[in-house]
Amino acid sequence: xxxxxxxxxxxxxxxxxxxxxxxxxxxxxxxxxxxxxxxxxxxxxxxxxxxxxxxxxxxxxxxxxxxxxxxxxxxxxxxxxxxxxxxxxxxxxxxxxxxxxxxxxxxxxxxxxxxxxxxxxxxxxxxxxxxxxxxxxxxxxxxxxxxxxxxxxxxxxxxxxxxxxxxxxxxxxxxxxxxxxxxxxxxxxxxxxxxxxxxxxxxxxxxxxxxxxxxxxxxxxxxxxxxxxxxxxxxxxxxxxxxxxxxxxxxxxxxxxxxxxxxxxxxxxxxxxxxxxxxxxxxxxxxxxxxxxxxxxxxxxxxxxxxxxxxxxxxxxxxxxxxxxxxxxxxxxxxxxxxxxxxxxxxxxxxxxxxxxxxxxxxxxxxxxxxxxxxxxxxxxxxxxxxxxxxxxxxxxxxxxxxx
Numbered sequence: 001x002x003x004x005x006x007x008x009x010x011x012x013x014x015x016x017x018x019x020x021x022x023x024x025x026x027x028x029x030x031x032x033x034x035x036x037x038x039x040x041x042x043x044x045x046x047x048x049x050x051x052x053x054x055x056x057x058x059x060x061x062x063x064x065x066x067x068x069x070x071x072x073x074x075x076x077x078x079x080x081x082x083x084x085x086x087x088x089x090x091x092x093x094x095x096x097x098x099x100x101x102x103x104x105x106x107x108x109x110x111x112x113x114x115x116x117x118x119x120x121x122x123x124x125x126x127x128x129x130x131x132x133x134x135x136x137x138x139x140x141x142x143x144x145x146x147x148x149x150x151x152x153x154x155x156x157x158x159x160x161x162x163x164x165x166x167x168x169x170x171x172x173x174x175x176x177x178x179x180x181x182x183x184x185x186x187x188x189x190x191x192x193x194x195x196x197x198x199x200x201x202x203x204x205x206x207x208x209x210x211x212x213x214x215x216x217x218x219x220x221x222x223x224x225x226x227x228x229x230x231x232x233x234x235x236x237x238x239x240x241x242x243x244x245x246x247x248x249x250x251x252x253x254x255x256x257x258x259x260x261x262x263x264x265x266x267x268x269x270x271x272x273x274x275x276x277x278x279x280x281x282x283x284x285x286x287x288x289x290x291x292x293x294x295x296x297x298x299x300x301x302x303x304x305x306x307x308x309x310x311x312x313x314x315x316x317x318x319x320x321x322x323x324x325x326x327x328x329x330x331x332x333x334x335x336x337x338x339x340x341x342x343x344x345x346x347x348x349x350x351x352x353x354x355x356x357x358x359x360x361x362x363x364x365x366x367x368x369x370x371x372x373x374x375x376x377x378x379x380x381x382x383x384x385x386x387x388x389x390x391x392x393x394x395x396x397x398x399x400x401x402x403x404x
Contacts, residue, residue, distance in 0.1 A: 003010075006346040048106075050338030070257045072283075074146055074401035075217055076352035077111040077387040078377070080104055081318060083357075097137065100358065103179040105144025109377040109388060112217060113137075114318070115353040119154045122202060126167040129205050138213050149316075149355065150210075152252075154199075155187040155222060162186045168198065180227040187227060190244035191237040200251040207255025214404075218260035218353070220316060223289050224275060225267035227264040242271035246278045253282045258402070260382040262287045263355075266302045276305055285314030287353070290322075293336060293344040295329035302329055303349060310350030312397045317345045318355040324369040338369070346389050348401055354390065356383045 082100050085277050115137060123129055134150060141148050154163050160183065162169070168176035173194050177186045189195045203219075210216055228234065245263075253261045262285035268275055279286060282321045286306050292298060306315055319341055322329070327336040345351045361368035380388050394401035 006105060024294065026350070030033075047125070050372065054222045055177065055188075071400045071402040072257075072396070072398050073214065073217055073259055074403050075111050076314075076390055076392050078109055078390070079112050079114045079147075079217075079353060079355045080110050081114045081147055081151075081355040081357045083116050088354075097140070097285050100257045101140050101144060101146070104141075104146050107374075109374075109380075109382070112141055112215070113385075114149035114151055114220070116151045116153040118151070119202065119325065120163050120165045122206070123165050123198075126165065126198075127201070129202070129209075131206060131209050134210060136209075138215055142215050147215045149218040150216065150219060151220050151222075152203075153222060155185065157185045160184055160186070164188050165198075168195065173198075178228060178233075180229075186229065190226070190242075190248070191240035192244075196244045196247050199248045203248065203252040204255045207252070208366035211256045211259055216259055218262055218285075218314070218316065219256055220262040220264060220287065221245075221252060223264040223266050224272070227267075239271065242268060242275060246275055249284055250278065250282055255285050260285055260314045260316075262314060264318075266290070267297060267304075272301065272305065276309070280309065280313065282397075283313065283395075285316060285352075285395075287314075287318065287351070289318050289320055290329060291319045291341050291345045291349070292316050292323055292327055292329040293340065293348075294327045297329065306349050311391070311393070311395060313395050314353070314398070315349065316353035316355065317349055317351040319345070319357055321357055321359060324357075324359055324367070335367070339379075342376065342389070350391060352391050352395070 012343050029139070060171050080100065080103075082097075100113060104113055117134060121133065122131060133146070156163055158181065162177055163186070164176045170176065174189055174192050176195065177188050179186055188199075190199075206219075224242070224245055226238060228237075249261070249263045259371070263279055264287050265272065265275060266288050276286070278284075286309055288298065288302055288306065290298065306317075309315070323336075323341065325331075325335055327334055327340075342354070345354050354371075356373050359365055359369040361371070377388065382388065
């Protein structure tokens with residue numbers, strides 16, 4: 001077994017950029033200020049083509065979801081989970097993403113990255129869509145032969161941010177969002193048909209523009225938990241809420257027939273069976289936003305379902321911020337080892353994908369868990385298991401997987 005994290009291979013990253021085959025569709029060039037720019041149109045005679053990522057047809061995407069013989073891009077393994085630093089136009093965000101993509105590009109343990117994209121950035125005005133950030137990330141990752149998992153984010157948890165577009169925050173959509181977690185989090189009104197209509201329109205347009213990218217590996221939808229504990233709200237809206245979750249997930253799969261779609265599930269009350277039945281019928285993968293070996297709330301609910309569907313559907317598990325500190329989801333602080341997190345996700349949850357949050361050492365983050373991940377990955381026998389122990393068989397309900 002040879003170490004796979006040899007940072008001297010950074011020179012290979014530069015070499016890989018220089019030898020990308022010349023094809024059409026995505027171009028890399030320098031603007032007047034010397035900044036690297038990616039575009040789907042050549043803007044100068046010095047533009048460098050990156051990769052023909054739109055060779056797969058996307059016409060008819062709205063009609064093929066029920067045809068499970070459509071080949072689905074299938075490249076399971078370990079991915080680095082990142083979240084935006086500043087705004088997509090900030091120098092800090094660009095520097096951060098450049099660093100992440102460089103690291104992933106020279107590290108054969110990782111298939112690519114999973115990144116959050118916020119609804120209000122993807123649809124800055126009603127019916128006006130902007131997927132430029134996703135396309136830039138796809139182009140940059142194509143240069144280093146890595147893949148992207150789009151994590152569609154419409155809710156906040158602890159920051160007090162509202163990720164719904166401003167036009168949604170009106171009486172037409174019953175205010176568009178509701179608060180929870182003592183006002184620290186905001187979720188969209190999935191129970192409202194008008195909100196559902198806008199979400200369906202968004203994912204449909206996303207599919208038209210993005211499904212054909214060969215290195216767009218997957219789209220994951222956020223957790224099913226509505227997190228609203230007001231009993232009047234639960235009585236009046238929870239069933240409609242979960243019907244909305246199902247509707248949006250099915251629309252996403254329809255829009256992305258050639259791309260893995262994963263619905264995170266947790267704490268969905270009595271509607272969980274209904275949700276899972278819909279996902280199974282459409283070939284939509286399952287997963288969760290936490291890997292916590294001793295979290296009884298998950299062990300007795302969604303984890304059992306995920307285990308039962310392994311081998312049938314794609315399974316994607318996210319190792320989140322607090323999973324590095326608590327192995328039961330709550331506390332007291334009892335940091336599990338990276339090896340134990342990996343073993344639980346691999347052997348108990350049977351994950352095809354593990355998304356490892358890139359939690360580095362800053363004063364607010366504590367230990368350098370990302371470095372611990374790199375060390376752990378270096379202990380694995382990659383010759384015996386090229387995907388780091390994760391199951392690579394095509395799930396039976398996908399029926400046709402494209403591993404090219």
